[in-house]
Amino acid sequence: MKKLYLIFILAIMVNAIQPSISNAQKFTALEKARWEKQASQITIIRDEWGIPHIYGKTDADAVFGLMYAQCEENFEQIELNYLEMLGRTAEVKGPNAIYDDLMMRLIQDSSDAIKDFNNCPAWFKALLVAHADGLNYYLYKHPEIKPKVINYFKPWYHLMWTDGSVSPTRTGGIKVKDVKQFYGVNKNVASISADLTASQLDENDLSPYDMEEKTLKGSNGFAIAPMHSKNGTALLYINPHVPFYFRSEMHMSSEQGLNVYGAVTWGQMFIYQGFNAYCGWMHTTSYADVADVFEEKVSKQNEEWLYELDNKIMPFQKKQIPVSYLEEGERRTKIFTTYASGHGPIMGSRQNKWLSLKENNRSLNALIECWTRTKAKNLKEYKNALSLLANNSNNTVYADADGNIAYWHGNFMPKRSRQYDYSLPVDGSIKNTDWMGLHPLNEIVQGINPVNGWLQNCNATPFTMAGTYSPKASNYPSYMAPDGENGRGITAVKLLAQIEKIDIDELIQLGYNKHLSAFDILLPSFLAEMKKDTLSPSLSKAVTYLKQLES
Numbered sequence: 001m002k003k004l005y006l007i008f009i010l011a012i013m014v015n016a017i018q019p020s021i022s023n024a025q026k027f028t029a030l031e032k033a034r035w036e037k038q039a040s041q042i043t044i045i046r047d048e049w050g051i052p053h054i055y056g057k058t059d060a061d062a063v064f065g066l067m068y069a070q071c072e073e074n075f076e077q078i079e080l081n082y083l084e085m086l087g088r089t090a091e092v093k094g095p096n097a098i099y100d101d102l103m104m105r106l107i108q109d110s111s112d113a114i115k116d117f118n119n120c121p122a123w124f125k126a127l128l129v130a131h132a133d134g135l136n137y138y139l140y141k142h143p144e145i146k147p148k149v150i151n152y153f154k155p156w157y158h159l160m161w162t163d164g165s166v167s168p169t170r171t172g173g174i175k176v177k178d179v180k181q182f183y184g185v186n187k188n189v190a191s192i193s194a195d196l197t198a199s200q201l202d203e204n205d206l207s208p209y210d211m212e213e214k215t216l217k218g219s220n221g222f223a224i225a226p227m228h229s230k231n232g233t234a235l236l237y238i239n240p241h242v243p244f245y246f247r248s249e250m251h252m253s254s255e256q257g258l259n260v261y262g263a264v265t266w267g268q269m270f271i272y273q274g275f276n277a278y279c280g281w282m283h284t285t286s287y288a289d290v291a292d293v294f295e296e297k298v299s300k301q302n303e304e305w306l307y308e309l310d311n312k313i314m315p316f317q318k319k320q321i322p323v324s325y326l327e328e329g330e331r332r333t334k335i336f337t338t339y340a341s342g343h344g345p346i347m348g349s350r351q352n353k354w355l356s357l358k359e360n361n362r363s364l365n366a367l368i369e370c371w372t373r374t375k376a377k378n379l380k381e382y383k384n385a386l387s388l389l390a391n392n393s394n395n396t397v398y399a400d401a402d403g404n405i406a407y408w409h410g411n412f413m414p415k416r417s418r419q420y421d422y423s424l425p426v427d428g429s430i431k432n433t434d435w436m437g438l439h440p441l442n443e444i445v446q447g448i449n450p451v452n453g454w455l456q457n458c459n460a461t462p463f464t465m466a467g468t469y470s471p472k473a474s475n476y477p478s479y480m481a482p483d484g485e486n487g488r489g490i491t492a493v494k495l496l497a498q499i500e501k502i503d504i505d506e507l508i509q510l511g512y513n514k515h516l517s518a519f520d521i522l523l524p525s526f527l528a529e530m531k532k533d534t535l536s537p538s539l540s541k542a543v544t545y546l547k548q549l550e551s
Contacts, residue, residue, distance in 0.1 A: 026151075027140050035137040038130070044069055053251040060130035062254040063269045067134030070266060071145075073248055075138065078267040079150050085161040086110065090325035091149045099180040101323050102336055106179070106345040107169065108160055108362040116364040117156035124368055128155040131269040162366035164265035164272035165283070165393040166242055169361050170291035171347070172425075178348030178355065183336050220488060220511060221282035221397030222496065223405035225453035230503040236399035237507050238262075238273055238282040247272065252374075260374045270370045278377040279400035284457045288410035289479035290392045291359035292435075294343045294428030298354050307341050307354070308429045316341060343428055356428060358435065360412050365390035369411075379404045379448075386411055387441050395457050407455045409445035409462035409481050414438055422479050445471055445481050454496045460489035467493050490517040523550050 042065040043055045052072075054065035070078060083089045087104035090097040117128060135153040139145060161168070222237035229235050240247070240263065247263040252271065262274010273283050297308040306313045316339040324333045339346040343356040360366075365388045373385040379400055386396070391411035398406040414435040420426045426433040447455055450466035457465055461483045463473045473481070494517070495510050502510070523546060530543045 027136065031133075031136070032140060035133055035140065038064055038133065039068075039137060042068075051249050051251065054253065056254045057256075058126075059254045059256045059258050060126045062252040062258055063127050063130040064134040064137070066250060066252055066264065066269060067131055068138050069250060070248065070264065071135060071138035071142075074245065074266055075145055075147075077245070078135070079147055081265075081267040082153070082157055082161065083149055086157065088149060088324065090323060091331065092326065094326050098323050098325050098334060099176050099184055101325075102183060102321065102338075103171075103174075103176050103179045103347070104169070105321050105323065106338060106347060107171070107357065107359060110156075110160060113156045113159035113362065116159050120364055120368075124371070125155070127269060127371065128158055131155065131158050158267075158269060159364060159367060160362060161268065162363050162370065163361075163391060163393055164247075164268050164270070164370065165285060166246065167285065168393050170359050170392055172291040172293040172357055172359065174293060174347045174355065174357055182346065182348045182354075183338065219282075219284040220458045220492065221284055221395075221456065222492065222507065222511065223282075223397050223399040223407070223455040224499070224502065224507060225405050225449065226403045227453040228499050228501060230501045233401070234399040234403050234405055235502075235504055235507050236275070236280040236282060236397065236405075237511050238280070238397075239511050240273060240283070258375060268370075270367075271374050272370070274374075276374065276376070277401070279379070279382055279398065281373060281382070282397040283394040284397070284459050286393055286395045286410040287459075287483045288413060288481060289422050290410065290412055290414065291357065291361075292414075292416075292422050293347075293425040294341070294356045294358065294433065295350075295353035295425045296341050296343075296346070296356050296428045298352075305339065309342065310429070310431045314342070316346070341428065343434070350425075353428075355425060360390070360392050363390045363392075363412075366392070366412075378402060379406065383441060389413070389438050389441065395462070397455060397457055404449055405453075405455050406448040407446060407457060407462065407465050408441075409457075409465075409483075411441075411444065412438065413444055413480060416477070416479060418477055423482060439480075445476050447471060452497075454499065456489070456492040456496055458486060458488035458492050460484065460486045464489055464493050467497050487517040491515050 038061060041057045042061050044065055045053045045055070047053065052069040054062050054069060056062040056065055080089075080092075083092060085104065085108065087101040087108070090101045117125065120128070132153040132155040139147065139151070219241050220237070220239040222235075224235040224237075226232050226234055247265050249262070250264050250271070251261040253259045260271045260274060260276045262271040264270070265272050273281055275281070299306050299308070299313070301313075305316050307316060308314070319338050319340070320335055321338050322333050322335045324331055326332075339354070341354075341356045343358045345357055346354045347357045348355040369385050369388040369390050372388075373382055376382040376385055379398075379402065382398060382400070386408060389412050395410060396406075396408045398404070398408075415437050416422055416435060417432055420433055445462045447462075447465050447470065450469040452466055452469045454467075455465050461473075462481050463470050464485060465471070491513060495513055499510075527543065527547060527550065535543060
């Protein structure tokens with residue numbers, strides 16, 4: 001009976017790529033014919049848990065099928081994710097989102113994404129086209145789906161979103177309120193006097209940590225070498241903590257060597273973290289400094305704003321950015337005159353200086369890196385993918401079939417002078433504060449095959465990744481790893497240091513250990529205080545229980 005049940009389910013799901021529903025979107029006959037031809041080369045099978053297994057002749061076919069399968073599960077979130085990256089959320093959310101969109105449009109320029117698409121390698125362009133085609137084919141086959149804004153996905157859209165992290169955008173501490181004050185509250189930035197109003201940017205801003213500390217998210221990754229594995233192979237524990245339904249679990253396969261399983265972020269064409277037949281990779285959020293704020297010395301001459309660089313006066317680049325928004329049922333547009341220095345877009349102001357942002361939030365190489373690592377067959381090939389140096393927000397925990405384990409803290413890492421504190425805005429008028437290229441992969445904080453036979457990261461410092469065999473902070477510039485330690489990291493090191501031989505089930509059990517290391521510090525002092533008091537029976541019972549836990 002079970003066998004017949006599964007066959008019945010598969011018979012339904014295999015044909016899911018080609019439902020027979022009439023078109024409601026405005027697609028050309030040539031597009032529809034091309035999509036139908038490609039769809040005939042793709043099979044989607046959903047297993048008994050509903051996980052889609054996508055099979056195609058080419059990698060592009062697998063991408064096409066992946067996007068179709070994602071749309072079946074959550075088209076609404078896919079569209080919202082792209083509206084955010086395109087800076088178009090106000091077209092749904094209304095005027096309150098105007099400055100969120102302006103901030104994204106300042107950071108990520110769609111014209112650059114279009115140039116990248118036009119100039120990218122032919123093999124990769126085929127994947128980008130398949131990505132858009134899979135989304136559009138779903139809309140063509142499901143006219144009952146009514147997109148909020150995007151009725152047609154373009155192949156350069158994915159180049160606006162090149163990282164699958166929870167918080168892929170790095171702003172150096174700049175907030176939407178800074179953008180709003182500069183471009184909104186003042187109405188017309190060109191009318192600002194030399195005595196600028198101070199921005200609300202907090203010099204002690206800890207915004208990179210907000211995602212974890214305020215919303216209680218974070219990820220745990222462990223890699224175990226064969227010396228500690230009962231079956232003699234490396235083990236990888238992937239435990240991402242993300243918002244509910246932020247990602248889905250999928251499998252992609254093609255006749256061009258693609259065979260990868262894991263988590264995909266809604267709307268993206270690659271497995272973000274998972275494994276193929278040769279290696280596995282897990283990401284934790286990196287707090288490495290990869291985006292910096294520069295204070296620009298400004299002046300005004302002949303109604304034009306200028307900035308200073310090494311005692312030279314330079315003109316700002318000006319650009320008109322239209323932001324559309326929904327208000328009272330109508331689509332309206334607000335046009336902003338924006339400014340950029342050689343460091344990047346102007347995002348705010350403080351103490352008579354304009355604040356520019358230098359970052360790498362959108363990158364063709366970042367997306368290529370995300371794709372090529374899914375086809376890596378060994379440590380060398382995985383390192384070749386990382387050597388593109390374009391991923392700006394991920395740490396990587398890695399293990400492979402050859403028995404290697406590894407950890408890299410970040411990937412994209414600008415070289416900077418150690419004379420300055422880049423956790424605060426630095427003087428943009430001094431050439432010496434600017435970035436000086438990128439650190440190569442071998443200079444990034446990392447650990448490969450440590451002698452203790454295990455690695456871990458729990459959104460914390462890399463300098464405890466392998467216990468006493470971890471890299472030393474003194475060997476690296478401070479901007480590479482400003483991360484502090486956290487309770488999860490302390491507990492992970494303690495537990496992993498005790499392992500001898502474990503299997504995958506025991507590794508999972510270790511990952512769900514309930515010990516809270518903060519109480520190792522808090523509990524003794526609390527119990528010491530309790531000894532001094534006359535306790536009620538109920539409180540005495542509780543204290544006795546806690547004493548037993550302490551022992």
